[in-house]
Amino acid sequence: MKKKIDRRVLRTRRQLSEAILALILERSYESITIQDITERADLNRATFYLHYGSKEELLVDSLETHFDELVQLLEAEANGEPPWGNPLHMQRVFEYVAENQALFRTVLSQQGLGYVTSSVIRYIAAYNERQMVLAQVKTDPLPASMISWHVAGSLFALISWWLENNMPYSPEFMARSLFQLCTVGTYSAMGEGSQ
Amino acid sequence: MKKKIDRRVLRTRRQLSEAILALILERSYESITIQDITERADLNRATFYLHYGSKEELLVDSLETHFDELVQLLEAEANGEPPWGNPLHMQRVFEYVAENQALFRTVLSQQGLGYVTSSVIRYIAAYNERQMVLAQVKTDPLPASMISWHVAGSLFALISWWLENNMPYSPEFMARSLFQLCTVGTYSAMGEGSQ
């Protein structure tokens, strides 16, 4: 019972993906209409509805590739350590962000993409927790999920800060800072004698 | 040369504010039309446009009151300390969130309110930085704004986690946890011998 997907279908979906990704880099997500997408993709508006039910559906489908790529990259390097336990580990994330700078900047800062924003934190937190369970980290007296969210929130915030300030530091530095802020706290991270 | 604001105007704006705040607690922000708002407020649709240019404008105006309240509360208690430097300080935030639970839950989790989400982090970070400057905290070798964002992201994430898990801990506990995670880091916060 083979699925035999028409090559035209694949082509059409690719065109739609490329169109929406190109468009969100250009202007506000909410201002983009399905008409705009299909025009850019050189397709008929009705054709859109043969493949997706909404802009959101297409966007999620289009972004999946990117995030899956990153997650696979991370999981390959995680060796029984909590995700922030190793600066090198986090460094990959910042490097990946730097490579896909335009996309991340858009996704993290655009108004209409709010639901992506919050999913991202949730997504990172879930990933963190998964890794912590695998690494059998004990977190008493705090629950593991709280720690996961703490780190996810911090990571998200640092990435946002980094992009908004035009990446003034190297990925290494950012990763090391995150590592320190999370593991040994702000007091130590800021050096002796501070505060 | 007094401004002489018509009492009707104030009344109308209050009705609109109450209407939109009530509606976002009931259903998806994007699904709310201006027609819905004015109907709920018992006003004519055209009247809306005499006061606001869009749903967003009204929402921001309506939320301001709440957040300003919180900020004033915090600033009154901050005595030359960084905002997370004192668990009691943060406790106020969690208590405030608990009191306005329904609103925060909606604002932090609803899809269409994404731009609020990211503004909130930005807002907290800016507040943090302001306080750090006032407290003359030295942050070498990390820039103060990075620390601000780190703490803001963490606070945001912990509030989200807290609300999503139906507030399983007291505001005191949450504040103390945040304090520890931020100041002395995850290792210490999680107790000796962990990891």
Next chain:
Amino acid sequence: MKKKIDRRVLRTRRQLSEAILALILERSYESITIQDITERADLNRATFYLHYGSKEELLVDSLETHFDELVQLLEAEANGEPPWGNPLHMQRVFEYVAENQALFRTVLSQQGLGYVTSSVIRYIAAYNERQMVLAQVKTDPLPASMISWHVAGSLFALISWWLENNMPYSPEFMARSLFQLCTVGTYSAMGEGSQ
């Protein structure tokens, strides 16, 4: 290279035409909204704008059919004579008016249809002049167009008078009267000895 007009389009336009013609017979033209027309035509309001830019455009389009009918009828009978030169000729006009009584009554008397009113005189005058040129009528010392307007004004007025007085005379009588008033003048038309 045929035009390929969608049958649905024709159907839609017919529905709109019928709707507006029915409505102007019922009530004041100005009081009719596009909403009214589309409701009567069982169509969506937006659909109206796919076909016409305004009520006026639709009305003109709808009336054209009627007037073209009359003009064709007249031209078929005109044999090198000026249009009022033959009572039988004009008789057709009055007969046609009688048959489409309700429509003419409305078009000639309704306030909002003023621009139709004046176009009608202009329209008749132009027709007259065209016929006079064809018939090579010499009009010295008066210009042909002045004569055309004179007769058009008279025809228009007599039709109005006829309808307003509930058609007290037969089309034949009206046509003969118009013929006499125009060709031999009021003195002769009113019989010998008058005045």
Next chain:
Amino acid sequence: MKKKIDRRVLRTRRQLSEAILALILERSYESITIQDITERADLNRATFYLHYGSKEELLVDSLETHFDELVQLLEAEANGEPPWGNPLHMQRVFEYVAENQALFRTVLSQQGLGYVTSSVIRYIAAYNERQMVLAQVKTDPLPASMISWHVAGSLFALISWWLENNMPYSPEFMARSLFQLCTVGTYSAMGEGSQ
């Protein structure tokens, strides 16, 4: 029980009259809003409603002056003759039109003023009939009112033609032409041997 009309009221009405008369000379009657009129008159919009119920009411009130003037002028000169019985009589009409050229041009040709257009013919016809009755004109076998309308339609048409063609003839010539067309008919008016 004197009426004590405030001088301010008269002033206000005059301002409104002048405003609407000025405006119809400038642009389409329908495009003129009450807002426009009151702005031009340097009055508040609400004030309009203290004096008139609609644009139409104001316009009729404003035009009355002009037409009454003309009628008085005509009646003063009519000495028991039917109104078209004397070329000199009609000449006054054309002269009056020429003097108030801009106004007549507007009133007769503007779309939205259709109801004025048809009232004008009705008005002239009624005047004609009144004069015919006074002059005890016998019109057998045609009814007097039919004759009145015939002449009114012709007069209206000739005035329209005259204005549309930028008044190529003198009032005297127009009056004489109308006289001939109406009294002795087109055949005679166009000279011997024509047709």
Next chain:
DNA sequence: TCCTAAGCGAGACGGTACGTCTTGTCTTCCA
């Protein structure tokens, strides 16, 4: 290699919300 089901373009249409415009009413305040 044909043929048949699918993908797709074109575009009409119903539906919904938009933001704007004009009207008419009302209230408050001033001269």
Next chain:
DNA sequence: TGGAAGACAAGACGTACCGTCTCGCTTAGGA
């Protein structure tokens, strides 16, 4: 008391976008 100022309800306007549909044409891929 007449008018200015302006808030508001009411409702039509023309536009924009959506999602659905129908009608053909083209073309891929199984027979």
